[in-house]
Amino acid sequence: MKFPILLPNIFNYPFTYESDLNLKVGDYVEVPFGKSKITGVVWDEFEKKNNKNYKIKNVLKKLNVPPLKKTTIKFLNWFGEYNIIPKGMVLKLVLLSSNAIENLQTDTFKIFNKSIKTNLIELSDEQKKSLKKMNISNEKFRVHVLQGTTGSGKTIVYFAALKEIMNKGFQSLIMLPEIGLTSQFEKKFLEFFGFPPAVWHSGISKKKKEVIWSGVANGDIKVVIGARSSLFLPFKKLGLIIVDEEHDQSYKQDEGIIYNARDMAISRASFENIPINLITAVPSLETFNNMQKGKYSFSRLQQRYQNASLPNYEIINLNETKLEKRSWLSKKIIEKVNFHLDKNDQILFFLNRRGFSPHAFCNKCYNSYSCPNCSINLVYHKNKSILLCHYCGFKSQLKRTCIKDGECEIIFSGPGVERISEEVKKIFPLKKIEIFSSDTMNKKDSNNKLERIINNEIQILVGTQLISKGFHFPSLNCIVVVDIDLSSQGHDLRGAEKNLQLYHQLSGRAGRTGKPATVYFQTYNNNTKMISDLTNSNPDIFLDRELNIRKQNKLPPFQRFISLILTGDNEAKLEKESYKFKTFIENKLTGKILGPVSAPIFRIKKKYRIRLLIRGTKTLKLQNSLATAIPNYKFQPGIKLSVDVDPINFN
Numbered sequence: 001m002k003f004p005i006l007l008p009n010i011f012n013y014p015f016t017y018e019s020d021l022n023l024k025v026g027d028y029v030e031v032p033f034g035k036s037k038i039t040g041v042v043w044d045e046f047e048k049k050n051n052k053n054y055k056i057k058n059v060l061k062k063l064n065v066p067p068l069k070k071t072t073i074k075f076l077n078w079f080g081e082y083n084i085i086p087k088g089m090v091l092k093l094v095l096l097s098s099n100a101i102e103n104l105q106t107d108t109f110k111i112f113n114k115s116i117k118t119n120l121i122e123l124s125d126e127q128k129k130s131l132k133k134m135n136i137s138n139e140k141f142r143v144h145v146l147q148g149t150t151g152s153g154k155t156i157v158y159f160a161a162l163k164e165i166m167n168k169g170f171q172s173l174i175m176l177p178e179i180g181l182t183s184q185f186e187k188k189f190l191e192f193f194g195f196p197p198a199v200w201h202s203g204i205s206k207k208k209k210e211v212i213w214s215g216v217a218n219g220d221i222k223v224v225i226g227a228r229s230s231l232f233l234p235f236k237k238l239g240l241i242i243v244d245e246e247h248d249q250s251y252k253q254d255e256g257i258i259y260n261a262r263d264m265a266i267s268r269a270s271f272e273n274i275p276i277n278l279i280t281a282v283p284s285l286e287t288f289n290n291m292q293k294g295k296y297s298f299s300r301l302q303q304r305y306q307n308a309s310l311p312n313y314e315i316i317n318l319n320e321t322k323l324e325k326r327s328w329l330s331k332k333i334i335e336k337v338n339f340h341l342d343k344n345d346q347i348l349f350f351l352n353r354r355g356f357s358p359h360a361f362c363n364k365c366y367n368s369y370s371c372p373n374c375s376i377n378l379v380y381h382k383n384k385s386i387l388l389c390h391y392c393g394f395k396s397q398l399k400r401t402c403i404k405d406g407e408c409e410i411i412f413s414g415p416g417v418e419r420i421s422e423e424v425k426k427i428f429p430l431k432k433i434e435i436f437s438s439d440t441m442n443k444k445d446s447n448n449k450l451e452r453i454i455n456n457e458i459q460i461l462v463g464t465q466l467i468s469k470g471f472h473f474p475s476l477n478c479i480v481v482v483d484i485d486l487s488s489q490g491h492d493l494r495g496a497e498k499n500l501q502l503y504h505q506l507s508g509r510a511g512r513t514g515k516p517a518t519v520y521f522q523t524y525n526n527n528t529k530m531i532s533d534l535t536n537s538n539p540d541i542f543l544d545r546e547l548n549i550r551k552q553n554k555l556p557p558f559q560r561f562i563s564l565i566l567t568g569d570n571e572a573k574l575e576k577e578s579y580k581f582k583t584f585i586e587n588k589l590t591g592k593i594l595g596p597v598s599a600p601i602f603r604i605k606k607k608y609r610i611r612l613l614i615r616g617t618k619t620l621k622l623q624n625s626l627a628t629a630i631p632n633y634k635f636q637p638g639i640k641l642s643v644d645v646d647p648i649n650f651n
């Protein structure tokens, strides 16, 4: 008999193989491909235009793994169509590698499968009401949004929902945006359920991946917490998906296979016909729009734990209090911080910039240190004493012969967290100070550091936006936003929405145990409206207004954007090609094409970048017309196209 077998490679269709085995859709098989052996899956449909004249080979063997579910296959097909990704590449996301599932480790997953604890943590009345609303229809697909102010105990509510699903014999997936630092979350989980969750992300070992993959496929692992890629695990009996911090931009994978894991989680739930819960303090505009339209049900938590109130806000006008040269902290803010330190409060200085300084240049020849591979300045990291490109990882020493005479005389313009931390150390020499950024926290000893922060053994933190992600620091009662004006820079269509979410999340770190807390904003801007918008305890007012602006301007979520990025080594050739390509696809699409324009960061990793933006209605027709057109265009050698459906990043 003939079978369509999808292989994890760049082809958009299954290959035809022959076998006497009794194979069913979803079975994993080993087949010959070229000169090698490769793992594939029996797919649901043969290739449509099967007119090639090649020799049909035999399936080598069927692998002893529970089959991929038909509903999951349907989801994968749709995923490829929506994101304009070949089906084979989508399958690659499911398989660990082209032959990893042959000899799966299955011995150690038993630890994930202990009996569930019965002593429930008592929910408040508000939480109970919310849970009830969340659980109204749990038998089929529906989207429910749990919107709760920071520190209101959203996690406990969805844990309780998850427990009910688990007791009915289903598996669950909890997606988290920042998976590197989950020790606090895992502890909470263990406390609630009495067994640890299986944690899935790209950084775990190959062996652990195999253990979790097979445990999920066998149905032995009940709960996975995972990053974006956990969405492609082959669950045997998935009953619930939870997307925590659904508004978080890191759900968007914007390199390689480009997709939005939050949106794709919703569509997986729809194909599997199971419920999905989105959790957030300030929903994304897409989600907010669907709540308004009644497409998503929602419940709200307004009380913080132990009735703690939200922090107060104070604006420090930097025009009134002159800063010392090469200093970023005003006398007034130092007074305020001293006041908090006297009360044993933990302090956070927030600045969303890694490293010491974002811009280094010479005082004699005025040359900047910029990346040779990208059109961007190198960031000086004093702790490692290197200049670093945040886009390609290029490293360089801070030493250069000057074109004027001798060595360059380096001036640093503007601060990063390292520079602020240096200033803080000078002002508070007796305090323990720690930088909280991806450079210092995604390391092996970060759990130990977290523990010390939780115990207030570290009195002052200097942190980037990494610290806004769901941490619970009981003594943190004072946050200083070093430069709020920085946040209003940029030309991002989602800038306002992003800031609202960031500052809500950030201020939510403060005052979590009932003590009074304050967030201070240093600003040169006399217009305080932005800050009062960002700090309004009812974010809906702002979201409503923002949604209206998007509607008037025909922006997402009212229209679909697809971004096309052409890259190449030769600037002139690339520009010519981008016009040619635009003309070629123009009358083949159902949408309107804007551009070509140079990307804001014109060069990354030695490649020049030109963007086209397609705007159209929100139907799959737009993707289909594009997917049909692209393969018929022959790009000049060296020019590459990448497609980003629903782009978030416009760099």
Ligand SMILES: [Zn+2]
Binding pocket: 371, 372, 373, 374, 389, 390, 391, 392, 393, 394, 605
């Ligand atoms: Zn670079």
Ligand SMILES: [Zn+2]
Binding pocket: 362, 363, 364, 365, 366, 367, 401, 402, 403, 404, 407, 408, 409
């Ligand atoms: Zn110089």
